[in-house]
Amino acid sequence: MSKMVHTVTGPCKPDELGWCQTHEHVVCDYRLAPRNLDRVHRGDTGYMYLGDLDKQVRELAKYHEKGGGTVVEVTSSGWGRDVKKLKEISVRSGVKIVAMSGFYMEPCIPLYVDETPTRKLADELVQELTVGVEGTGIRAGILKSAILRSRIEDIEEKALRAVCMAQRETGAAITTHTTGSRRYEIPSGSHGPQHLRIILEEGVRPDRLIVGHIDERPDIRVLCELAGKGCYVQFDVLGKLHYLKDETRASLIKTMIKEGHLKKILIGTDRCRETETYPELGGHGYTYVNDVFVPIMKADGISDSEIRTIMCENPGEALAF
Amino acid sequence: MRVIRTVLGDIKPEGLGFCHTHEHMTCDQRVAQIREMFDTTRKWNSSAMILDEPDRTLEEIKQFKARGGSAMVEVTTSAWGRNLDALAYFSRESGVHIVATGGFYTEPHMPREAETMPIPDLADWIVSEVFDGVGPRKIKVGLIKSGIYHGRIAGLELKGLRAVARAQLRTGVAITTHTSGARRHEVRGGNMGAQHLRTLFEEGVDPHRFIVGHTDERPDIEFLSWLCGLGCYVQFDVIGKLHWLLNGTRFELLKELVKRGFRGNVLLGTDRCHKPEFYRDLGGAGYTLILDEFVPMALENGLTQEDLDAFLVRNPANALAIEVPDRSMAGGPGSTTPAVGAGSITSPKVGDGNV
Amino acid sequence: MARRVPFTLATRSVPRIAIRAENTALLILDMQRYFADPEGGYNKIARDRGIEREYTEFYEHASLIVPNIQNLIALARQHSMPVFYTQFAYFDPSEVSLLQKSLGIVLACDDPEAEILPAIEPDEDDLVVARTGFSAFSNPVLEEELRARGIENLIITGVMTEFSVRATVFSALDLGFRPIIVSDGCAGITRETHGGVTSEMTFGMTKVRTTGELLRYAKELEFDDVVLI
Numbered sequence: 001m002s003k004m005v006h007t008v009t010g011p012c013k014p015d016e017l018g019w020c021q022t023h024e025h026v027v028c029d030y031r032l033a034p035r036n037l038d039r040v041h042r043g044d045t046g047y048m049y050l051g052d053l054d055k056q057v058r059e060l061a062k063y064h065e066k067g068g069g070t071v072v073e074v075t076s077s078g079w080g081r082d083v084k085k086l087k088e089i090s091v092r093s094g095v096k097i098v099a100m101s102g103f104y105m106e107p108c109i110p111l112y113v114d115e116t117p118t119r120k121l122a123d124e125l126v127q128e129l130t131v132g133v134e135g136t137g138i139r140a141g142i143l144k145s146a147i148l149r150s151r152i153e154d155i156e157e158k159a160l161r162a163v164c165m166a167q168r169e170t171g172a173a174i175t176t177h178t179t180g181s182r183r184y185e186i187p188s189g190s191h192g193p194q195h196l197r198i199i200l201e202e203g204v205r206p207d208r209l210i211v212g213h214i215d216e217r218p219d220i221r222v223l224c225e226l227a228g229k230g231c232y233v234q235f236d237v238l239g240k241l242h243y244l245k246d247e248t249r250a251s252l253i254k255t256m257i258k259e260g261h262l263k264k265i266l267i268g269t270d271r272c273r274e275t276e277t278y279p280e281l282g283g284h285g286y287t288y289v290n291d292v293f294v295p296i297m298k299a300d301g302i303s304d305s306e307i308r309t310i311m312c313e314n315p316g317e318a319l320a321f
Numbered sequence: 322m323r324v325i326r327t328v329l330g331d332i333k334p335e336g337l338g339f340c341h342t343h344e345h346m347t348c349d350q351r352v353a354q355i356r357e358m359f360d361t362t363r364k365w366n367s368s369a370m371i372l373d374e375p376d377r378t379l380e381e382i383k384q385f386k387a388r389g390g391s392a393m394v395e396v397t398t399s400a401w402g403r404n405l406d407a408l409a410y411f412s413r414e415s416g417v418h419i420v421a422t423g424g425f426y427t428e429p430h431m432p433r434e435a436e437t438m439p440i441p442d443l444a445d446w447i448v449s450e451v452f453d454g455v456g457p458r459k460i461k462v463g464l465i466k467s468g469i470y471h472g473r474i475a476g477l478e479l480k481g482l483r484a485v486a487r488a489q490l491r492t493g494v495a496i497t498t499h500t501s502g503a504r505r506h507e508v509r510g511g512n513m514g515a516q517h518l519r520t521l522f523e524e525g526v527d528p529h530r531f532i533v534g535h536t537d538e539r540p541d542i543e544f545l546s547w548l549c550g551l552g553c554y555v556q557f558d559v560i561g562k563l564h565w566l567l568n569g570t571r572f573e574l575l576k577e578l579v580k581r582g583f584r585g586n587v588l589l590g591t592d593r594c595h596k597p598e599f600y601r602d603l604g605g606a607g608y609t610l611i612l613d614e615f616v617p618m619a620l621e622n623g624l625t626q627e628d629l630d631a632f633l634v635r636n637p638a639n640a641l642a643i644e645v646p647d648r649s650m651a652g653g654p655g656s657t658t659p660a661v662g663a664g665s666i667t668s669p670k671v672g673d674g675n676v
Numbered sequence: 677m678a679r680r681v682p683f684t685l686a687t688r689s690v691p692r693i694a695i696r697a698e699n700t701a702l703l704i705l706d707m708q709r710y711f712a713d714p715e716g717g718y719n720k721i722a723r724d725r726g727i728e729r730e731y732t733e734f735y736e737h738a739s740l741i742v743p744n745i746q747n748l749i750a751l752a753r754q755h756s757m758p759v760f761y762t763q764f765a766y767f768d769p770s771e772v773s774l775l776q777k778s779l780g781i782v783l784a785c786d787d788p789e790a791e792i793l794p795a796i797e798p799d800e801d802d803l804v805v806a807r808t809g810f811s812a813f814s815n816p817v818l819e820e821e822l823r824a825r826g827i828e829n830l831i832i833t834g835v836m837t838e839f840s841v842r843a844t845v846f847s848a849l850d851l852g853f854r855p856i857i858v859s860d861g862c863a864g865i866t867r868e869t870h871g872g873v874t875s876e877m878t879f880g881m882t883k884v885r886t887t888g889e890l891l892r893y894a895k896e897l898e899f900d901d902v903v904l905i
Contacts, residue, residue, distance in 0.1 A: 115522075117522070117523065117524060117525025118524055118525065119487075119490065119524065119525050120525065158523050161483075168441065187899060187900060187901075200439065201439055201440055201480055202439055202440050202441065203439030203440065203441040203442060204439075356888075357888040357891070357892070358886055358888040358889050358892060359886060359888060360859050360860040360886045361740065361743075361744060361860045361886070361888070362737060362740045362741070362859075362860045363860070472690075472692065472905075473692075503875065503878075503884065506684050506687075506689060506690050506878040506879065507689055507690045507691075507692075507878065507883070508689060539684075539685055563680060564679060564680045564681075566682075566685075567680075
């Protein structure tokens with residue numbers, strides 16, 4: 001049986017995704033986090049919440065108009081994943097949505113995870129990927145593991161091992177998160193190498209790992225090494241210029257292409273706040289890549305065909321199982 | 322149906338008898354594979370663990386039997402001199418039941434492959450040693466081990482522990498452990514029991530299948546009680562090694578454990594692994610230290626025959642028993658392949674066959 | 677059989693310590709010709725007295741530790757950790773101690789018998805501390821130099837386990853440093869007492885580690901700024 005990408009509206013062939021951003025949020029609410037280690041995170045940019053269904057449909061419809069085909073929605077069950085709402089938004093906007101199974105960082109890891117053996121956790125994830133989430137019949141299409149601190153440890157490590165077990169049984173990809181505020185405490189800039197070490201130990205192939213948030217504190221040597229081992233490398237905080245200038249992102253992508261890693265590059269914009277997403281609040285919706293980043297890439301000499309590979313071919317190959 | 326898996330096949334738990342749950346019969350640190358961490362002057366120090374004279378070992382096993390012993394658990398893991406063919410030979414020649422061990426000893430003694438093999442594959446390998454057996458005679462192990470050398474469970478040893486935990490879930494055999502004596506002062510509680518439990522709980526292993534070893538190197542009665550309360554076995558297995566603890570102190574601790582209701586959690590052994598403590602002409606005690614000295618002294622020091630029967634007969638049988646489907650008992654005693662008929666095998670050299 | 681020293685059965689377990697390149701130094705004790713070279717002064721006295729067989733195991737042990745000390749020096753250089761050598765010798769004649777006179781080992785720091793073995797000879801930047809007591813800290817300059825560099829952890833190698841090493845470890849503990857005794861980087865006057873001392877010394881903040889283990893920890897320093905041991 002050939003591999004499919006599992007969206008909230010059903011399976012589709014990898015080449016039917018179209019233009020796909022592989023790290024976005026559509027419905028989320030950080031106030032639901034069960035172990036908030038700090039007060040609810042509020043900065044100038046507000047907290048991570050997207051809940052206005054009509055506005056979400058509006059923004060994704062714009063994305064669709066500009067050529068957007070699919071988004072991978074990486075909100076975990078610990079902070080507001082709602083596959084039924086995602087399905088409704090998908091149908092109304094015309095954009096395919098891939099939902100996730102797995103875990104976000106410690107504050108969002110449900111409390112029952114502490115006492116549940118890893119094997120049982122894995123069984124639940126497998127259920128979500130193969131049958132459906134919470135009896136809805138809506139399947140998740142990707143796994144996730146996130147790390148808050150500078151080292152993978154404790155409950156986050158347990159969660160990662162459950163995700164690895166589920167990966168081996170289903171073939172789904174594992175996408176990851178490194179927390180931005182801790183990126184200075186990590187010599188490589190992201191958890192990619194740490195994640196890789198553990199997934200290999202658990203018998204997962206490197207080409208099933210998508211290393212996320214690498215454009216917060218990148219090191220081209222580490223990126224090329226990860227891609228060289230088969231991992232996907234995801235530039236997913238485009239537009240968040242306090243992390244990195246977009247021009248720098250473009251030159252990193254250019255170098256990776258030169259080094260032969262074109263087929264391992266993925267892109268997303270990690271919209272998760274209203275202030276980032278709604279133009280009336282100063283945000284840019286889901287069309288940042290099309291509107292702003294593509295021209296920057298082209299100015300750097302990255303070709304249309306290369307952009308097509310990154311946005312329309314790589315996602316299908318990474319996600320299908 | 323409940324059985325105990327010995328090197329000669331499965332036996333009924335009632336057939337086990339007087340049993341030490343932690344001994345060595347063949348071992349050789351010189352073949353350890355990841356030895357970069359060893360003290361490089363150790364060989365010269367001759368504190369290396371080497372038992373490589375099978376005739377003398379068989380003699381001591383026969384002595385054990387003659388004095389009333391019935392069974393021993395041999396806890397040498399592969400990659401540092403386990404020899405399952407030799408154990409089968411010893412068992413056949415002496416009539417002593419021998420349970421062999423899979424899994425891992427401490428990091429320097431782990432097989433090189435453990436560094437690169439993923440955990441699921443390591444678990445498969447351990448499971449196959451329990452279900453399918455090793456070598457042409459398909460000798461099976463009846464227990465699996467996790468040995469920790471450092472002050473914390475981490476790195477390769479943690480990886481090995483996870484593989485062992487997953488194999489435990491699939492086979493039902495108990496997990497026995499080692500804490501390195503050199504590190505016992507860096508370990509709160511005196512042994513790695515609590516740290517092992519953290520990972521075992523995470524992996525879903527039932528504490529009743531867990532034997533905490535070397536608890537009499539640096540014991541703490543409160544800590545031991547806590548382990549027993551969770552259902553674990555605590556094993557006083559360096560009996561006779563008085564530089565760790567006086568036997569008198571052991572009696573006090575055992576009496577207190579019985580008083581607290583934990584008679585059913587205690588196991589005993591003497592962990593003979595160096596020639597000076599093993600060969601009688603070097604001052605050693607063979608395998609008879611418990612029978613000759615410890616039991617009589619225990620009875621004089623306030624422990625009862627009931628206590629000792631629990632520690633040495635009932636508890637080992639409970640700890641080692643596994644559930645197998647009826648009518649799948651692996652080859653009854655003595656019924657291994659024809660090539661190994663009684664009396665036709667010569668004493669094997671350490672290093673022959675196995676692993 | 678090993679001797680019983682149950683002191684640490686009832687003391688708190690030794691906590692983890694944090695090793696950083698910036699807070700750790702290598703200490704090489706008394707690896708000078710007089711003690712560490714079988715052709716040196718100490719063994720000559722033994723030969724003159726016809727009793728050199730008493731010391732064959734010591735000299736065997738001393739030669740076995742040299743490659744390990746070399747490896748540790750390379751490790752220290754790689755991570756810019758300071759290396760300190762000691763000599764049992766006086767810097768100035770006015771310093772000659774009662775101990776030196778009573779042992780009959782009165783050496784000036786520039787005496788050939790006080791010279792560090794060529795196999796592990798000091799670099800220009802290394803500090804060589806001449807002192808006249810057992811403990812390396814009997815010359816106050818060592819503590820000064822360590823504090824000035826912010827050193828907290830001491831990797832201790834050299835001879836003899838039962839004397840200078842042991843005394844230095846006790847002083848280090850008294851002064852609040854964290855000693856790491858390299859079990860195969862120190863040589864004892866007998867195998868038995870070397871083993872006894874190294875196994876008895878795990879109290880306070882003391883760690884006993886092999887060269888192989890320290891090299892393993894150092895690999896982690898290449899990935900991260902701190903190693904917890």
